[in-house]
Every structure is written in structure tokens, then in C-alpha cells.
Amino acid sequence: MATSTRSVSRRTFIRGGVSAFTLTFAAPAFLSDIARAQGAQARNLVVVYLSGGNDALSTVVPYQDPFYFSRRPTLAIPAGQVLQIGTDSSGRTLGLHPRLTGLREIFNSGRLAVVQRTGYTNSSRSHFQGYDIWGTSDPTLKATDGWLGRYLERLPEDPLIGWSATRELPRALVSREVNVAAIPDAGTYAFLSPNAGAEAARERVAATAIASHLPGERPQLAFVNRSAQAAFATLNRVATVATYTGSVAYPNNGFALALRTVAGAMVRGVGTRVFWVQTGGYDTHAGQGAAGGGAYANLMGTFGDGLLAFYNDLRNQGLLNDTLVLQFSEFGRRISENGSGGTDHGAAAVMMAIGGAVRGGIYGTAASLDPAPSNPTLENNGGDVRFETDFRSVYAKVLDGWLGADSAAVLGGDFRAGGPPIV
């Protein structure tokens, strides 16, 4: 990873410049969004990544499309089991997976937005390319830093400005300037010492001093030291989060407990603006589960139950209006089931947004699953769902409309066109 000096001047411009700018000019819509967002100091973004390529057609089920049943003879969820959420703008009737009862509850309260058929041209079927493309917002794979990392570079410097509840820092949060914290478990985030009392404190002082050495001519050493430095600088604040137990009971799994940690960080006011939580197992090549049951149903249970607990906790804490949850996955899956009771890698994916300011509803249109070559909503010889909404237009909406950033600067281009008005 390359090193670089922090571009303080650019931040100062962004932070200080926008309000002056909007006073002088008749601001286009996105700039008033920025000004509005800057008024809300405490706004959070929580990104939820479903790792492995989520089978969008099992999450949001086109249960009146006859080809859904003919192409998925064992996997298809019977119409009577889906949780109906109505029709999209093209008149296609849709339902959530039967295990997403929590999300349906949020949908019914108008705070869940479902964005169908998100993606990009020539969708990669590779997990790793797909993950990098969604993470960097660059389908040409030239960018190495992440879209959220670039956003965080515009905020005041703070080692806890971003928090990934993972062991590895996700691509989307990689920045050349900001060390984003990766803290899967606040409870074990503490400084151990072979000695006790004052002697342990002396060690910590010395270790902190050693980590402050950032020689420009030794970039690898400086990189590791920046990480150690960020660890030392965040220990005390993270310790306050470790004691948070939540206003509701969270399910006892890694995903839900990570969400509880996120809620704790918000409640304790540690200053984090962007959180990252992920849950895996979505690479369902085999044994996905018949008729809405089995392995995929368990994934949906983990996903939906965790988010419902998080939603209710934030509501109880009065934080719902400051929070936007944005869910994505690196691709959707093949329409026809394979011989293993699973689905192979496909194309367009479903995104969701949840929060107190979310304009709930169904965005975009469902594909027709008819494999006829004339069907424009499919690609790959009718094998996969073709994207309709550029995923970057969703990012742009979140950046401009929620976070108060200039999406064109963060994303390296203006992708606002076609962005669903989810916030």
C-alpha cells in the first residue's frame, strides 16, 4: 500500500467550502442535500455485506413469474409462503423470503427500500473481482482504494472515524490516507502486559512512542506503525463500547453481535461515521434448500433477525433517524438451479436500505425470467438477470443525499443519473 501525506487542504475545502458556495449560487439539488446533511452531525452509515454472492431471486421472490418455478423446480418458494410486499413499477408482484419476517415488518413501516437489479455492464462472475468492483466502485478495476475510504478522507481526522466489525479491512474502506479500524470484538480490544500496574503503564507509553515513528523512507514500517498507532489511540473509546448490551435481545450469532457492537458505538458516541458488518455463506452452489427451507433459509434468518434487533435497538435509543443501513452483495446468482440443489454465479444483485430517513418501497423493476433471446431483462443467453440500476448511482444517492459528500468527487465521476430516491 502506498503512503501519502494527508491532504488537509482538500478536506478544509470540502468542509468549509460548501456552505459558502450554496449561499452564492442557486444550488443544484445535490448541493442542498450536502448542506442538509451537514446539519446532521451524527449521521451514520452501516454497510452490510452478504459475502459470497447473494441469490437475489430467493431474497426478493418474483413469485408470479412462471419461469421462476420452471427454472427452479426444487428451490422455488411456493407463492403461499412468500411475504408479500406488493408490486414494482412494472407491475411485477414480489415477496420477501419467508424467513425475512423482520424485514417485512420494517418494510411495512415504510423504512425499508428494496433496489432490484443493481450492478454494472459485463458483470464479473468472480467473487474477488466482483467484491473489488463493488468496493472500489470501479468496474475497470484500476482503483485500489475503496469508495468509503475515499469518503472518509473528507472527514476530520480520527482513527475511529470508520469501524469495520471484521478482522480484515474490507476493500471499500481501504484508503491511502485514513487507517480505518477493524475491530470484530470490542471485548478483546485491550492492551495486555507481562507486567502489572505502573510498569505496564510504562510499557504502554513506550509502545505508543515506538509506534509514532513514521519514517517516509520506510513505507512498510510506517504503514504497520500507523496501524499500531491507531490501535493505541482507540483503546479507551472502544473499551466503552465493550460494555454495551443493547436495549433489546440480539440473536446469538456473529452477525447480530457485530450489529450490537455497532449500536453500542453509536450509543456511546465514539464518533464513528461509517461501519461495516458482514455475514457469509452466500456462495450457495449446492444444498441451498428446497422450497424456501434449509441452508439459504438459515442465512435469511440470520440476516433478517439480526437487522430487526438492530433496528429496534436503534429506535429505542433514538438513533434511527441518524442511521442508514445499506446492504449489498458482489453479484446475484444464476436463474436456473444447478444439479446440486444450488445456484452458480450470476449477474444483477439486490440492494436494500433501512433507516429512519429511508423512503421505503420497491425500486427498479424485476426481470422477466423467460429465457427467450428477445427478453431484454436477461443476459448470458438468458442465464442471468441483467442489471438495470448502476450500483454507483445508489452509492451516489447515499453520498450526496445522506452523507453530504460530493458523490462525483468520491466516486470519480457523476453517477447520479437513475439513482433511486431511497433517502
Add this chain to the structure above:
Amino acid sequence: MAGNQAHEHLLRRAGFGAGAAELAALEGKSAFAALAYVLDVEDQPDDVDSKIGQSDYISVTAVGRPFSPNTSIEDARQRWLFRMVHSQRPLQEKMALFWHNHFATAYSKVAGAVGGLQGTKMMALKGGELPGPPGQIELFREQGLGSFRDLLVAVARDPAMLVWLDGRTNTRQRPQENFGREILELFTLGVGHYTEQDVYAAARVFTGWNLRLVGNAADPAGYYEFVYIPNNHDPTAKAFTFPIYGDGSATIPARAAGAGMQDGIDFINALATHPATAERLARKLWNYFVSEAIPPDPEFVRGATGVYLTNGTRIRPLVQYVLQSRWFQNPGNWHGRYAWPVEFAVRAVKEVGFVGFSVDGMRAPLVAMGQTLFEPPDVNGWELGPGWFSTGAMLARINFASTIAANQRFNLAIAAAGAKESPDAFVEFFLDRLSTAPFDQAPLDTLRAYLVDGAAWTGSTAQLQSKAAGLTRLIVGSAEFQLI
């Protein structure tokens, strides 16, 4: 432990650090002889497992049952860590780790499909200790320096892999492309050298490659083994966008199902000898052995690719080329690689001390550092290089330094007693014992100041015990120690 710096570099990169045993073995050897010692693994005894449980070695911990590394994954992890600490064939374990990341297979999915007992056997059974084929990691130990083509064939038939990438459910009626995709994308050519249609054809090539259960899965003597099922094989021709045969033909011909296993052999032969595979391996070995600070030198890539292709895809000549190269030997590239968590933890143990410590004490810290053996995050392996150094993972390294320093407090104080005359000598002793990247003046001053922080230097036993432990944790937890 003042040693030959080049030997220490070789031991950090081609092994797991410069412990007293390795340095003694290389004492007085020329660079050439040291390289031969490391590279000709068969010349060294293969008796490391017989040391498990003996005093003077790191211990293992099996609570309430016999140590069972063939049937319990936790014990398999302990055995592998023990081997990394004590093997007299460090390169063998180093290559096994390389291939474990390259063919990244996670125990949890395998065990979820076949149970923990069979899952552990598939990952880690040592040949001959129980009935059944050797575990995947033994494959990497046995064939890790052999022909890559043979290794690919063995991996394609490996029971753990057949579960991991769902090959066992890949049939002619419903081809399943998971293995077909990853053998192209991750195991050989890499993205950009094949098309989606190649992936679909690759899936059909391996239809019929399957598993069968022999005996009872709940019985340690039961096992899964590879079987080719002609009825499941797609006998039609498979066309690719790159040559499969020496005459340039890109189509695997239609074959009777009974002979259809040859499809996969032909395909693997083509992949193993494809120039893109050669270049990909060359680049990965550069990052593994030479440097993560600078990209592979084009001349290195050309040279390594040529060595691989002219030696029948054999890995040992390729590794020899790497370790003999001027780029490997250039001191400018020393400490230019970010230690993987297991490399860090094993080296910390080897260089700090291990008598009275158990490899079991490394397992939970390794999870927090982001590397659980037999549990890579996905088929792409671990996120290497800077990816290891998230704040949480770095804190876990800093804390493991504390754990091992606390454990070895008395041994360290005794060992350093000869250097107690001054703080400077004391620091010098530890910097010599622990093979770190050089400390610049400012952090060096901090280390010295730490020794007299709180009380003047007297060299008393109590002071030696607290400061030896504190100093060791500072050095092992430093960025300088994380670069190998």
C-alpha cells in the same frame, strides 16, 4: 545469537525464523551450502512428529483425551504449528503453507458436509496413521516441491477439494461450475486469460470426478476416497479459447464415458504448462520469498517462468531459482515482506523461547490476528501484505508479544543476565537475539529509556525479570519485528 545476516534472512523467508537450532545447523556454512541445506529437504530427518510431547520442545495441549491430530482439527492445528516451530525441514512446511493459501480450502465447510472426524482426516491425516488417503495438507508437504502438474491432478482428486468446491455434485445432467471456475481463476491462469464459456466447459470436463465412502463415516477407520463415475461424465467434446494440446487444438474430443477421466488430465496438462500459469506462480513466489515492497522485476518473471516451463512444471528448480536470485540475496529486499500471522507467532516463539509454552497458546491469538490454519476466509486465500494489519489484528500481535514475553520471563532474565551491566548492553542483547528489521535512532532511544523508566538501572534480579519481559514485548510487538 549473533549470526550471519544472510542466513537469518534465508531462515525467515524459506523457514519460520532463526531459532537456535537452525542457526546451529547453518553455523559456518557458506551461502551456497546453507541454501542446499534448506532446499534439499530430504537430506534432513523427517522425525519432527516424534518430538511431540518430549521435554525441550514446545508442548501441545489435549484436554481430557489423547492428542488426536488426525481426527480433531484443533489438534491438527497444534501439530502443524509444532512442525513449523521444530521441523528440520522448514522449507517443507513453508511450501505447505504457500499451497494451503494457493488452494485455500476451509475445514468448516468440509466438516459441515462430512462431519468433524472425516473433515479432519480430509484436511490433515498423516498417511498411514489411519486408513484412507493422506489429508490435503500432507499432499502439500509431500508434493509441494514436486511437479505442479502432478499437484494439480492430486488436488483435483483430493477429497477435501471435492467437497470444498462441490466437485462431488458436478454431473453431466447438471454441471456445477465452482471447481471449474476456480481452477482457472485462482489455481492456474488467473482472470483475463479465459472466458465464461471456458468456465462452463471446464465444469463439464470434471463431471464424474467424485467421492465414495469406504466403511463407516463415524469410525476413525472409515474414509472417503476419490472415484471416477463414468455415468456422471459428459462425454461430448469441450471447446476452449486456449490450446489444450501440443498441436494447438483447443478442443477436448468427445470420448466414451468410461475413458472420460482423461478429459481432466488433458485439461490440467494444458493449464499447468500454460505461460499464464507460469507467470502467475512466478509472481506469487516473488511476493512470498522476495518482496512485497516492490513489484516483481520483469527479468525475474521471465527467468522464473522459463525455469518452470523447461523443468516440466517442477517447483523445486523454480524455488531454487528464486532463492539463488540476486533479488532474493539483495539486502535491500530483506525485511521487505509483511509476516503472516503464523509466521509472526512461530518466529516469536522460536526466537523468544518455548520451553514451558504450548502451541495451544497460539491458537486463539492467531484467530484474532486473522489467520486460523485450515480455515482461510475463502477460496482466494488470505488477504496478504498490508491486509494483515488492521488495527484489531495489529493489537492481537502486540498482545501475543506480551503473552510469550510473560511466559518466558524467567528464561529471558537468566539468558540476559550476562548483559546486565548497562541498559545499552541489555537492549543490544535482545536486538541481537530477535532478528528484527533495523531500529532507527528514535525507537532505539525509546527502548533504552524504557529500561530506566521508573527506577535507575541496577541489574537486580527483579529488575531484569520485569524489564526483560517488557523489553521483549516491545520488540516483538514492534513494526520492526513484523517485517521479515
